[in-house]
Structures are given as C-alpha cells and as structure tokens.
Amino acid sequence: MQQRLARGEAAALGELYDRFASLVHSLAHRVLGDEDAADRVTREVFGYIWENPDAYDPKQGSLRSWVATLTQRQAVHRLRQTEAALAGDGGQEAAPAEVERKIRDASTAARADYIVTSMPAPLRDALELAYFQRRDYRQTAADLGVTADEARRRLRLGLQLLSTAHHQKPPSDGPGAGNGGPR
Amino acid sequence: MNGPEEWEGYDYREPCPPHHDGPGEPPGAAPGPPTARPRIPSPRAAAEDRGPLPDAPENAAPDRGPAPADAAPPRTPAAPGDAARPGGGRPGDGRPELPHRVLTSLLGAWALAACSPEETAAVEAHLTDCAPCADEALRLRDAVGLLHPADSLDLDPLLRSRVLEGCLGRRPARIPVPEWAAPYDAETAKLDALLRDMGDAEWRAPVRLRWFDGEQPVHRETTAAGVLGHLLAVDGLVATALGLPDPLGDAAPTGRAGPGARTRALWRTVGEAPRTPALHRPWREQSHTLIRTAAFAGGGVGDLAVPYGPVQLPLRDAFLDRAFGCWLHAGDIADAVAYPHEGPAADHLHSLVDLAARLLPRALAHLRQSGLAAPPRQLVAAGAPGRTLHLEIEGDGGGHWYIALDSPAAVGSPEHTVAHLALDGEEFCQLAAGHIVPDEAAAGSDGEREAIRDVLYATASLSRL
Numbered sequence: 001m002q003q004r005l006a007r008g009e010a011a012a013l014g015e016l017y018d019r020f021a022s023l024v025h026s027l028a029h030r031v032l033g034d035e036d037a038a039d040r041v042t043r044e045v046f047g048y049i050w051e052n053p054d055a056y057d058p059k060q061g062s063l064r065s066w067v068a069t070l071t072q073r074q075a076v077h078r079l080r081q082t083e084a085a086l087a088g089d090g091g092q093e094a095a096p097a098e099v100e101r102k103i104r105d106a107s108t109a110a111r112a113d114y115i116v117t118s119m120p121a122p123l124r125d126a127l128e129l130a131y132f133q134r135r136d137y138r139q140t141a142a143d144l145g146v147t148a149d150e151a152r153r154r155l156r157l158g159l160q161l162l163s164t165a166h167h168q169k170p171p172s173d174g175p176g177a178g179n180g181g182p183r
Numbered sequence: 184m185n186g187p188e189e190w191e192g193y194d195y196r197e198p199c200p201p202h203h204d205g206p207g208e209p210p211g212a213a214p215g216p217p218t219a220r221p222r223i224p225s226p227r228a229a230a231e232d233r234g235p236l237p238d239a240p241e242n243a244a245p246d247r248g249p250a251p252a253d254a255a256p257p258r259t260p261a262a263p264g265d266a267a268r269p270g271g272g273r274p275g276d277g278r279p280e281l282p283h284r285v286l287t288s289l290l291g292a293w294a295l296a297a298c299s300p301e302e303t304a305a306v307e308a309h310l311t312d313c314a315p316c317a318d319e320a321l322r323l324r325d326a327v328g329l330l331h332p333a334d335s336l337d338l339d340p341l342l343r344s345r346v347l348e349g350c351l352g353r354r355p356a357r358i359p360v361p362e363w364a365a366p367y368d369a370e371t372a373k374l375d376a377l378l379r380d381m382g383d384a385e386w387r388a389p390v391r392l393r394w395f396d397g398e399q400p401v402h403r404e405t406t407a408a409g410v411l412g413h414l415l416a417v418d419g420l421v422a423t424a425l426g427l428p429d430p431l432g433d434a435a436p437t438g439r440a441g442p443g444a445r446t447r448a449l450w451r452t453v454g455e456a457p458r459t460p461a462l463h464r465p466w467r468e469q470s471h472t473l474i475r476t477a478a479f480a481g482g483g484v485g486d487l488a489v490p491y492g493p494v495q496l497p498l499r500d501a502f503l504d505r506a507f508g509c510w511l512h513a514g515d516i517a518d519a520v521a522y523p524h525e526g527p528a529a530d531h532l533h534s535l536v537d538l539a540a541r542l543l544p545r546a547l548a549h550l551r552q553s554g555l556a557a558p559p560r561q562l563v564a565a566g567a568p569g570r571t572l573h574l575e576i577e578g579d580g581g582g583h584w585y586i587a588l589d590s591p592a593a594v595g596s597p598e599h600t601v602a603h604l605a606l607d608g609e610e611f612c613q614l615a616a617g618h619i620v621p622d623e624a625a626a627g628s629d630g631e632r633e634a635i636r637d638v639l640y641a642t643a644s645l646s647r648l
Contacts, residue, residue: 007357007358008354008355008356009356009357009358009475009478010347010351010356010359010478011360011368011475012475013347013350014343014360014372014471014474017343017346017347017372018372018375021342021343021346022338022376022379030331039339039342039345042342042346043345043349046350047349050350050351050353050354051350109331112326112330113331116330116331127330130297131295131330132330132332136292136297136299137292137297137298138299140297149288152288152289152291152292153291155291155292155294155295155297156288156290156291156323157291158291159291159294159323159326159327160291160319160322160323162326162330163322163323163325163326163329165329166322166325166326
C-alpha cells in the first residue's frame with residue numbers, strides 16, 4: 001500500500017480511505033466531539049499521508065496504528081487550538097490545568113476506542129453483549145457458544161486491555177513530535 | 184474492619200456484609216498492605232492480526248489446587264502471601280465459598296454488572312479482604328466507563344470524494360482513476376460501507392429483485408447476500424474483459440453468457456439465497472482491482488469492448504453500467520435491512536442518465552424487432568437527423584437529451600423533435616431499473632403519444648436481472 005501511495009496511484013488512496021476512514025473519523029470525533037471538526041481532521045490526516053507516504057515506517061508498527069496515532073495527534077492539536085481560541089475570544093482565560101484535563105480525557109477516550117476496535121473480536125463481542133446488550137455472563141456465554149468460564153475470562157481480559165487506555169501518556173504535541181505530522 | 188465476622192462474609196450465601204456499600208465503595212478502602220499490582224497483559228500492538236487470544240493472567244498462574252480441609256485459613260487479609268500472589272486462592276475455612284481463582288475470574292463480569300446477585304455479593308465481600316483484587320476491580324470498573332456505543336453516526340458518504348479531492352489537490356495523482364470509473368469507485372465505496380455496518384443476520388434479509396422484461400414487471404427472490412453475488416457475477420464480465428480472473432471460476436458458463444446467465448451460474452454454486460457475508464470480501468477485492476486496473480490501463484482502454492451476452496459495451500460504458508447496478512442494488516439491500524442509502528453525486532448521476540439515454544435508440548429497435556414498439560415512421564440514412572424525442576431530466580445531474588426514434592443509426596436533433604418527455608432524475612433511473620412500470624411513471628409529456636410510450640417502455644426494457 002505504501003509503495004502504491006508513493007507511486008501516486010489514486011486508486012490506492014481510495015483503498016486507504018476505505019480501510020481507515022471510519023477509524024480516523026471516529027477517533028477524531030471522540031476527541032473533538034464535533035462532526036465538522038472530525039471531517040476536517042479526516043481531510044488533514046489523509047492529506048498528510050498522501051503527501052508523505054514515506055513518513056510511515058513499518059518497523060514501528062502496523063499501518064493502522066500509525067494512522068490512529070496521526071489522527072489522535074492531529075485531533076488533539078485541533079482541540080488545543082479550539083480551546084486557545086475560546087480563551088482568546090471570551091477574555092475568560094481557561095485554566096491551563098482545566099484545558100490539560102480536557103485534553104487528557106479526550107485522548108484517553110480516543111485510545112479506549114482504538115483499543116476496542118483493535119482487540120480480538122471474541123473479546124469485543126463479549127463486552128458488547130455484556131455491556132450494551134445487558135446480558136449477564138452466562139447469557140453472554142450461551143450467545144457466544146462458549147463456556148461460562150470462557151465468557152468470564154473474555155470479559156475480564158477485555159476490560160484489562162481497555163484499562164490500559166488510562167496508563168499511556170497523552171500524545172505530545174510539541175513541534176518536534178513525530179516529524180511534524182499533519183497541520 | 185478487622186473483626187473476623189466481617190471477612191468471613193465470603194460465603195456467598197451470606198450476601199453483602201453490613202459494612203460494605205457495594206461497588207460504589209472505593210476498593211482502595213479495603214484493608215491490606217501496599218498491594219502487588221496484578222499482572223495486566225499489554226495491549227496488542229498490531230491491530231490487524233487476529234492471533235490466538237492472549238491468556239488471562241489467571242490461566243497462566245499455576246493452580247494452587249484445593250487447600251486441605253483442615254488447614255487454618257489465614258486470619259487476616261494482610262497475610263503477605265496472599266497479597267503477593269494475586270493468582271493465589273484463599274484456602275477454604277470449612278464453609279462453602281467460591282475459590283479465589285473463581286472470584287478473580289469474576290472481576291470482569293462483576294465490573295460490568297453481569298454476575299448473579301450471589302456472585303456479586305461474594306465478589307464484593309472478597310474485595311474488602313483482598314487488596315490485589317480490589318485494585319484490579321477498581322481499574323476494571325473505570326475501564327467500563329470508557330466503553331462507548333460504537334459510533335452509530337455514519338460517515339457522510341460525500342466525505343470520501345471531498346477528502347480524495349483535497350488530497351489530489353495537494354499532490355496530483357500520477358496514476359489517476361479515469362473519469363468514467365469514478366461513479367463505480369464512489370458507488371462501490373458506498374455499498375461497502377453499508378455492508379460493513381450489517382450484522383450477520385442482515386445478510387439473510389429477503390430481497391425481491393425486480394425488473395421489466397419489455398412487457399411486464401418480473402421479479403426474483405433472493406437475500407441481501409444473493410444480491411451481492413449478482414453484483415460479483417456481473418462485475419466479473421468487466422473483470423474478464425480486462426484479463427482478470429473470473430470470480431465464477433470453474434462455474435463460469437461457457438460462450439457468451441450475459442448478466443442473467445452468469446448470476447444464475449453463481450447462484451447454482453452458492454445457492455439462490457445465500458445467507459452469509461462470505462461474498463463481501465471477493466466482491467470488494469474485485470471492485471478495487473477493477474478500478475486499479477482501469478487506472479493503470481489509462482484512458483485508451485475505455486474503448487475496449489466488454490461482451491454483455493449478445494451485445495457489447497465499451498469499457499467506459501460498462502463501468503457506468505456497473506456503477507448504476509451497484510447503486511440500485513445497494514438500494515435493494517439498504518431497503519431490506521432498513522438502512523438509508525443515498526443516491527450518486529450529481530455529476531455521477533448525470534453520467535448514468537447519459538448512458539441510459541444513449542442506449543435508448545438501440546433498446547427501441549430491440550422492442551420493435553419483438554413487435555413491442557411501433558414500426559419506424561421514416562427511414563433515415565445513418566448519421567442523418569431523424570424524428571426525435573426531447574428527454575428532459577429534472578433535478579441535480581439532469582439535463583436535456585435528444586433521442587433518435589427511428590433508428591439507432593439516426594441522430595437525435597432538437598429541430599426534429601416530435602415529442603417532449605420530462606422526468607425527475609431519480610424517477611428516470613427507477614424506470615430504467617424496471618422498478619416502475621412505464622405506464623405509471625410520473626412523467627410530464629407533450630407531443631406524439633406513441634413516441635412517448637415507446638421511449639418509456641424502452642427505458643424500462645434497459646433493466647434486467
């Protein structure tokens with residue numbers, strides 16, 4: 001895919017979009033909470049990848065995780081800008097700690113979304129049944145055709161994976177962060 | 184909190200020790216020394232691989248085995264051995280109780296409120312007593328707060344073209360997608376997004392495929408999955424013309440099989456009413472490959488003849504035909520599963536209407552040969568203007584077309600107009616799809632009634648399986 005993008009194949013760009021647009025858009029939306037802003041970040045992220053196909057280093061991880069990182073960084077960048085603009089407009093200076101907390105929460109929520117979409121499907125399905133469908137773990141087991149033990153294991157492991165969203169540092173947004181990234 | 188009666192409340196038959204406030208109580212309040220942190224598997228690095236599931240920490244921990252019945256239980260939760268071994272069990276004290284291993288395994292279900300009341304009580308009693316479990320319980324409960332309904336918020340289908348245009352404005356493509364393949368690119372992307380949103384059960388949704396055979400409406404029952412099979416089989420006509428593998432493989436009918444014969448051949452292999460998403464990936468791969476191949480071949484390949492059974496279409500028109508089929512059948516699938524599905528962008532719709540309008544003289548001639556349309560009024564030399572119907576398509580993507588009535592070789596001309604027919608773009612496409620009976624099409628008309636009737640029937644006769 002990277003080579004095809006580098007060659008300037010418009011069809012590869014379309015395929016890239018088909019693969020990652022919903023990931024990019026939903027992560028951006030989780031951080032920014034606004035449809036238009038998420039559209040804008042989506043345009044910026046794909047624009048950046050298309051202009052800089054060589055920025056991706058397969059040794060650093062999957063293309064998907066790279067796209068997610070770019071998205072999160074860009075969305076946080078836009079969130080900071082929005083907050084700064086709000087502070088500038090209203091004259092009421094938002095407390096820096098408050099802004100940082102907002103950014104941290106948004107980043108955690110986006111990481112959590114990424115973890116959920118990336119975790120093995122059996123874990124995600126178990127969480128989906130237990131949390132969204134309000135099935136107890138025995139019903140979840142029956143729905144999935146697994147033992148009750150296995151359902152308990154999947155629910156616990158799924159939440160353990162999800163809980164790591166809290167642990168990581170929010171992405172840095174300094175000028176040197178990851179070779180620039182989309183702006 | 185150190186009285187024995189409190190931490191003996193493990194027995195799940197004695198729910199909720201009186202001091203415990205339920206899951207709202209911070210488990211950090213549980214007694215105990217600084218805790219050893221439970222081992223947490225790190226998140227999977229690569230999202231795309233679906234390797235074997237990582238093991239839960241409990242499964243990796245060696246089983247302590249049953250404690251001797253007469254062994255004295257550790258009397259305080261502060262027993263270092265317990266805190267240091269999150270996987271360790273608390274030996275039974277002679278009362279019926281859930282082993283530590285089971286209590287720990289319940290933590291995820293507990294955090295999600297997916298346990299029985301007895302289990303919930305047993306876990307909560309245990310949390311007052313076992314710091315590592317309390318610590319994990321807190322983390323897992325916080326994690327539940329991060330669960331969010333998957334964005335039901337659909338991606339705006341128009342965003343794709345805006346994003347791609349923006350990209351191509353920043354760096355022009357060296358290998359662009361030909362203009363005539365753009366509607367196919369857009370419609371297949373929209374259908375793909377719809378298919379990705381569908382649950383397994385929705386692939387079984389019954390669909391009635393409808394078309395018009397020149398005289399009357401006909402239909403055929405299949406499933407949403409069967410509709411996709413139809414698209415896969417017919418797109419395969421274009422694939423084979425481009426030298427790509429035939430998706431029907433050995434099941435491909437020999438000779439000049441058209442869309443109908445190819446669809447029936449595919450249904451013979453997968454069943455007329457397939458019930459699984461199995462064809463999604465082959466269909467999507469084929470559509471991506473078609474676009475890519477057309478792009479590599481460049482503009483010149485647009486004239487390549489694609490056999491459609493007895494007739495043939497140049498590749499540029501075959502791509503438009505497939506975009507049209509994809510849009511309409513995506514609509515069939517969307518209706519069957521009660522999802523919205525938007526029509527093509529105005530410029531794409533214009534290209535699709537244009538294709539239908541260009542095919543009309545040939546369809547008229549075909550109806551005539553079958554005795555289903557009035558004979559030509561006059562003989563027209565090839566390339567000369569003849570009697571003409573002015574087709575006006577209203578709405579975005581509409582326009583004016585001049586249809587030669589007497590012969591496919593004649594040229595339609597505004598000066599020779601004998602009738603005027605006005606339809607909304609969506610209505611015209613539904614008519615061309617055979618979803619509307621010609622006599623019931625909402626059309627404004629003026630002029631020779633026979634010409635108008637014949638053109639409406641010819642439009643409907645463009646439809647097929």
